[in-house]
Amino acid sequence: KGEVGTKELDEKVRRILRLAFLTTMDRNRPFGSFGTQEHAEAGRKIAEEGIVLLQNKNNILPINLSKTKKIAVIGENAIKMMTVGGGSSSLKARYEITPLEGLKKRIGNQAEIIYARGYVGDPTSNYNGVIAKVSLEDKRSPAELTAEALKVAKDADVVLFIGGTNKSDLQDAEGFDRKELGLSYGQDQLINELVKVNKNIVFVNISGNAVAMPWVKEVPGIVQGWFLGTEAGNALAAILVGDVNPSGKLSFTFPVKLADNGAHALGEFPGGDDVTYKESIFVGYRWADKQKAKPLFSFGHGLSYTTFEYGKVTVDKKQMSAGDKITFSVKVKNTGSREGSEVVQLYISDLKSSLPRPIKELKGFEKIALKAGEEKTVTFTVDKTALSFFDDK
Template structure:
């Protein structure tokens, strides 16, 4: 008998090849991926190809064991790599070596206005996913912040499509440099949690292409994302996980996406549409189409036996199957079976430093009367810290982003470490209930007793730091349920007022993924927007509060004074949250600051806003008109000077408007930004480049982008409302 050689692929099965036979092409990592894909495809049976297209467990789908092609293992975590789960349940498996680093929420990342931080974020979380042998990280999320009540806004990158586009590309690249696929989600129009599984979104083509798709398009065409996750909702009558317009025409045909479309868990409802309308891997389905507990064969999935039977009967074209299998094989060869895949690392000092650095850059100083901040060590003998969010874990709850972390530094602990235990006195002040997914349960603690205790602590302190906001409980920042009010929950607004009555030196530090109302805004001397900051939350906040770090974050969302000031809430309930069947985006392209600025409504705090411990001087900007004519690029230049006494960073923002247009337009739209770090007294010439092509609007009659000729205003600012200079260019 001829001798045989055993080839073993990491995480895969074994393949036996006769000694005189050459290595199959798909195993030869020196060959081009497409050649390997076609070779593997030619060796597979129809049954093996179908098996690639649906789950085999809660978070995995099959490879081809006979050929040594490994399984596809996905993992939740826009902000950290989730713990291991029981085979077909949401429950944790109870491992002792799967506690991750929690990175800041994506709202905090967007608030850095720094693509370098997005690259650091992607690289770091990608290393953790790779160390855990994951094929696909179910992140990042880039759905647009349409309403401040959406429970999942904290998972996304704000209200502006340009900002989200610039931040998602390096995130995707950083993840995929580790040989892990970034799965960009939720494609598309998943902008509310109310009735998310069945609501049908009605939106114009202009709003679709100008507002809700650009970040996905950038992730695909610039970031070269290897996977995309469909959304739960419907769009124009078809579920987004098998939507012909979104997946076949826009994603795969127009954008040339060559990766895998995976369903959101339980987002598939029909075999015919799943086969024909662009889905590649079906995950999380149950026989009733809902993601509830239960056990049944994975062969019952829409893309399992029903798909196979349809192929055998001739109902479905084998080319549909081959396209799905090609994409899945391409994903596997780019990740698990790549020769250049690094090993990753897990909960390393470098990851802790990255989490802290991103968090510090994302913290936004909203108000700072009479230099309340910074608070250097030794300035005060007694600092009262009030509020549940000072001590509550902010990495658990929220739905699929809930994490099992190796450690978490709370704000209270960070402040104690910074100022010393003897200078910090803490009182809870208010209490929420336990973090429960899908239901709300009030705290069993007595609210009046908590308030009274906090008032007594505040009365005797030199200053008070109230650390509150939202949390990841149901009806707060949490999957499956939207917020029910813009106001702070759990009696916090009243508590802040009572603290001010006994101590005027009360500042507010908010931890949230959403804007909140602030009826006390004129009474408090200082306000910090802290987001959910991950494992290093307390250290990062203490660094900024103490002045060790100068805050440089900018708001990636508008803070309205009341919900009705936002476009989605300016119409009837059909505009938000809909009638449980349909929702109509009546504000159209006017989302966030576009609505506020166009309608001349004053925000509580505008998009792009954020203060510093130093000051900046801006020279008059100039435009290089020769570049506009020769290269089709607008180059705006100016000198930025740190005119204060502290090193710091400012973010220059360039907005574009067209006052005389043949179509409705927003008052201004962000088209460029740059974060500039300057030492005290330092000046730097700054240039912002804007392609004239970015002036285009989406022409619904022609179904294409079009640049109108005529005059455009270029608006330079430090926020959407703080304007430093205006220029005009003419486009012929």
């Protein structure tokens, strides 16, 4: 229509071409890189530090390879690619190490690993041109898959159930909500059956969100494994056998049931054209605290293979003005027998607010590495921005 001249158009095209010439079109590009060994190592470290040890009764983890002869690995997510699917989060990664591959690579001939699928969730083996290493097609009936899993589990020293969600529609994918908080594909029922034949079971939850765990009291080991990228299998194996001490903490609350979430408790989900956030500021752990709803696993929760002891919290002043800062300090000691990292978290409470406020709010956190017996002092300094809130009146 002549609203934009060719001069402006040429300049915009030139910018796109300039970027292309400097990156993907130049094999010897002077700027940037992707898919390198350095990227893989960084991704693995991030994955290892993000994995959360949720439950570890009787110290079932880490797996003691000097005493373990047979490991049963059960679950579709042990062999399923997770860098693909989910909508716009789908990637074309250079490679992806599955949990089963990572375990076999790390354990080698130190113990026998036997795999059973246990259930069929999403048999898709081709996402956006990315073809799975192994076909996920399986014509066996649920009864046959269950029978195989139980047989494998019965004779094992430890059972690793690697399940959870996936990137399919109605799972952890954009554009669709999950139908339920519980695990899909009959996983809950399968776990209940597995516990009957072997009490030494660890559930590794591969997901981007919380799931219900009605069997939580029966399963001694629970690990939140997330979607960990190309080095997923190597990172998980390192945590499970104890090469790496877990130090991740939950970034959201795992509720026991949907009604423990404000949106569901107040009947506003899923809503229509208009949705009223009746829970106000009380979302996540703030809602759980307000309602005194005991979560399955709390925001900020995460265990370690060592133990930590906190000293008394000290503060540098008892009063502060709007222009002041206040510093909190606490000593943290590794009281266990191995090195580990702890995420120290600072929460505050506003006891005399003019408006309703959460019982506690996270205002600072820091991860520190401590050798066995080592002690460090952690300090947090906050100013009025951390203590302020919005008054809509």
